[in-house]
Amino acid sequence: MDGWLDTWTIVRSAITHCVSIVLIAGAFAGSLYLSGLLFPANTIVAWWYKRLDFALAIIVPTFLAVLLLNTLTRFVIDSVRVTWKGAPNDRANLLLA
């Protein structure tokens, strides 16, 4: 039962992150799409499409990639520490929170 709870905590957090960024970025891009349909020759919509959405499409995936590298590095460091000092010295309770 404890293992199931730990696993569910991880999956729940992952789903929350994915749903959050999809909702926020999707609302941003969806608003741009609707604005483009309603105001096809608007200067603000053109600015939005060419600059704001462009920056969003670069920064968000790059930020995710940086988080992935950071996570893998911390995984390796924690694994080395557990292997070196033994299981009671792991940080699983922090990592799973």
Next chain:
Amino acid sequence: MIGRIFYWPEIRRIFAQWAGVVLASVLAGVLLGMLEMGGANEKMALEISLPAGFILAAILWNLIGHRFAVTIVRYAVAGAATTVEFQGERGMPLPTAAFATAAALVVSVYCIQAGPVSQHHASPTVSCILPAA
């Protein structure tokens, strides 16, 4: 029930952190446009605005993570032999980052592969008003 109580602050924190990243991206886009209108070429404008956006996103991520941090709370589960300690998180926990980024990268690869088709159907009216490259 206890899990639900502790889950709501976590949802708020995660949602606020990603909203901060999107806000930083918007500000970086505004800076990009201002630099281009100010006479800077596109390469220089990107070299300035994108790092500024990354730095701002990281600052907002950490600030929001500390603002919405969950404190350490000890609670007892009915029927359990021991007292369970819930360690609140500051920043993104490790397994969460692994799962979230892996899922996001898979989705990104899929979107890149289907890029030309989906982009063509995504916003035809918007792309029509853009100046020719």
